[in-house]
Amino acid sequence: MDKFTKLTGIAAPMPLVNIDTDMIIPKQFLKTIHRSGLGKNLFDEMRYNADGSEVADFVLNQPAYRASEIIVAGDNFGCGSSREHAPWALLDYGIRCVISTSFADIFYNNCFKNGILPIVMPKEVVDVLMDDARKGSNARLTIDLENQTVTTSDGQSFAFEIDSFRRHCLLNGLDDIGLTLEKSAAIDTFESQIAQSRPWV
Incomplete structure (x- = not known):
């Protein structure tokens, strides 16, 4: 999993x-x-018409937002079924961060497992970030995970909260497998001891 430290990108x-x-x-x-x-x-039914052509007014089809790496969204992002394909699709498109006032719990957890940073902000802050995002590709948000801040294109900075363990995992690019491999020396020691003490296992 790619590390997430600091991201400056189109929202x-x-x-x-x-x-x-x-x-x-x-x-x-x-x-x-x-x-x-x-x-x-990603967002297939909103991005494309029945004949496969693009819906011109959908945000990710607009030239200014085709290279977006951040989404600033309305309330309750990621609700519905628990499919992990949702963060997979976001990440494959290039989205590394989603900012909203709230997320569905399972989607929120799945984001961290796949290297996406979901940020919960108060509505008044999300409104400011939404307005900044509407400026287009020349206005870029900066997400600083180490300092836990989101900074607008005109320099307004807002702090956000994140669980320390999840922050550690993203900063170091650790998914569930990566976390296990961090303990590889202890696992090797255990297996060696078991092989000697219980060779029949």
Whole structure:
């Protein structure tokens, strides 16, 4: 998993509330068990018409936001089913951070496991960040995980809270496998001791 330390990038404004996981990645794309290749279908039913052409006014289809790495969203982002494909699709598209006033619990947890930083902010702060995002590609947000701040294009800085363990994992690029491998020396020692004391195991 890639480390997340500091990100300066284009933020796409998505003021819709209750953006659920079926909107993020519709059910027909859940057949794969691979994390790659889902970005092209991110927000599929909002991004594309029935004939496959792009919906011109959808934010990620607009030239200023095609390279977005951050989403500033309305309340209750990631609600609905528990599909892990939702953060997979966001990450495959290039989204590394989502900012909202609230997230569905399972989606929130899945983000951390996949290297995406979900940030919860008060509504008045999200409104400021949403307005900044609406300025387009010349206005970039800076997410500083080490200092736990979000800074707008005009220099306004807002602090955010994050669980210290999850912060540690993102800063060091540790998913569940990476956390286990941190204990590899202890695991090797244990296996060696077991092999000697109980060779029949």
